[in-house]
Amino acid sequence: MSKPGPGEPQGQTETSIPLSSISIRHRPRHRYAVIGNPNSGKSTLFNRLTGLRQTTGNYPGVTVERHTGTVELKGTAAELIDLPGIYALGGQSTDERIAVDALLGRIDSKPDGLLVVVDATHLYQGLYLLEQLIELQLPMLVALTMSDMARAGGIAIDTDLLSRHLGGIAVVEVTATTGLGVSDLKSELATLHEAPVPVIGQSWPELSQLAQQLADQCGNLDRMDVIQALLLPGGAHDQLASAAMGPDVIPGARNELFGSEPPQAVEARQRYRWAREVRSAVQHEAPLLERFGAKVLAWVNRPWPATALFFLSLVLVFQAVFSWATPLMDAIDAGAAGLGAWVTASLGNGVVASFLADGIIAGVGSVIIFLPQILILFLFIIILEDTGYLARAAFLMDSAMRRVGLSGQSVIPMLSSFACAVPAIMATRVIPDRRDRISTILASPFMTCSARLPIYALLIAAFVPNQSVGWFNLQGLVLFGLYLLGIAGGLMTARLMKSTALRGPKPHFMLALPDFRRPNLQTVMIKLMDRARIFLKRAGTVIFSVAVIVWALAYFPRMDTEAPLPEPVNGQSLENQRAAAQMSQSYLGRIGKVVEPVFEPLGWDWKVSSAVIAGFPAREVVVAVMGTLYAVGSEADEGSLTQKLRAATWPDGRAIFTLPMVLGLMVFYAWCLQCAATVAVIRRETNSWRWPLFAWTYMSAVAYLGAFAVFQVGSLLTGPA
Amino acid sequence: MKTLADLNKGYSAEIEWIDTSGPGVLRLMMLGLVEGAAVRHRGTAIGGDPLELSVYGASISVRREQARYFKVNGNAAEASSGLIP
Incomplete structure (x- = not known):
């Protein structure tokens, strides 16, 4: 960013x-x-x-x-x-x-x-x-x-x-x-x-005076520098002060102020005693408003109701993301399809029309359509955060997290990873222990982020039958399973790291629990607008560029339209055969064929493989690339991407998108780290290339193996197509 | 001697002595759990751990094993039912 x-x-x-x-x-x-x-x-x-x-x-x-x-x-x-x-x-x-x-x-x-x-x-x-x-x-x-x-x-x-x-x-x-x-x-x-500058605070004048004295003697240090040096032995300020005043001055002052006690304990004792006294002096009891809300909160704040409520609210969030967004998404979809058809109708079948309709509208449009879902998801995460509920979730989930060697403190980043791993990884800053923090950073990208939703939504809608299973809908269950798969991947990774490379003492857990508060509309809207801006900016820059490049690679070089078709296939229209032939001899087709063997054990043809490779900078690009690839590949522009995917076949006529292949592809996306922004933020937050490279390699390997296993086992079970 | 871990739900007591060598204890002191502070036990998560303690309006979640480093005086009292003790 x-x-x-x-x-x-x-x-x-x-x-x-x-x-x-x-x-x-x-x-x-x-x-x-x-x-x-x-x-x-x-x-x-x-x-x-x-x-x-x-x-x-x-x-x-x-x-x-x-x-x-x-x-x-x-x-x-x-x-x-x-x-x-x-x-x-x-x-x-x-x-x-x-x-x-x-x-x-x-x-x-x-x-x-x-x-x-x-x-x-x-x-x-x-x-x-x-x-x-x-x-x-x-x-x-x-x-x-x-x-x-x-x-x-x-x-x-x-x-x-x-x-x-x-x-x-x-x-x-x-x-x-x-x-x-x-x-x-x-x-x-x-x-x-x-305004007048306060001279000496009243909570611990001895510290202020001594530090001021030392700062005056030294000349080029502030009182605050000296205090930081006194309170944090061995810290950056301590080294600064020792260089300026000689090695004995600060330890001498420390001995005078703190004796043999840890400096921070003495500071807490001194200042909090004063804070307690001032607090009782300045506040007086006002008539207590016994509110209905307070009673409800007190009842809910018991172990079992609170935990049940937590899971209920998660179910509500995911339900809302799917049911509320549908009308908006249908509107965007219809708009994009109409625009594409209008462009083709008014500009004919030339390069410009193909560039606009297949490259830009089909590519970027297939990603923009997910804006409503992503905003609804972010809205809920922001509300959970602003009401103080995320901290409560950390408290409730601490004992569960202890089983994988982490503490409740890791719950907050992991929950916000359901929206996006980038702010979540930055939120790990509150975790004091470095090993716990890095384990949480490595687990967070496994959580199903909003950029995975476009891929899941597209594939589930196209290939998982819309039928009910007991009380539930099969499509919903598959999606829920993918979320669980992400959580399992993250927790197992944390467990693995905490018992090997990042083994350390049992983490302790302390967390301030904020009171329940009504979220402020302005704050929520500002945060939400920020997320929308970031998403649209990505769609307008990264996704747009990749869509344009992929379109060009798929469109050029043009085939001679009069030339005979290389492999005539029965039962297909001449236009479709010509389009498919054009596609397979394009630059992209040639590149795709080179990498195809690598992904063939997963059941992917060269189009899927090259879409996945193009998606490495940002995973939602894969949908845009498939949008472009399947738009260029078909002569007629009618039919949604879903229909085009269903119709895709291997040269011998077998369907490419079989259920095992689609499930494997989704498993791949549940676990792989296809996000340059996440890699960059891991590098920034861990301050080395070691962890981002490890995370990328590890997650890609796990994703490949997972997709391989699902496809092979699934194909064995369902028999040859 | 009683510690914060032995406090019953809804009761409060005053911290008398702290073992500052315990893990994470300094951090809890920076949040206000110091000698002389009155601390109230507000509840727990499932399984009785971690604890939710409140000190002058501020709620802090602490694991039971850490609460043992904070000794309290013997006269724990049932706290008033107000939101802020």
């Missing part, structure tokens, strides 16, 4: 805004980092403040995603940087290191101030992070979110008193979902750069 150009997503939105409002737009003068605990409503607030003026790119020099946006303020504007949600600075997870590096200006220029998002229902943990952030000595502003939730839970917070406990940092109550308090927050943001 490339980073968007300067004017790309926001440029399009800006053009739709009337001229009069462009004139009052300001260029951002200051950059503020938005930071807070996970699930504190930080992203909702960020979206509320910046609206559509957002960009996603990378930090300069490092390949870590960076979300920025512009907020329009009175008479000015500011750039906001959305940092990953974290509980504490100084942790070892990737997200925590990114946040610290961004705050200290290591991977970006240092922000001019901080907008700290504190969840009123989680004041205890919010205050802990806040006190750590004070050591940065930057102007700060606190947005207190979820106070409506806190009130419903019987708690009201005295924001003036809280502000005094924080040494005068402004505290603004906001409800990001309704926009209440956002204008107050904006007027504070407008003057944030000149």
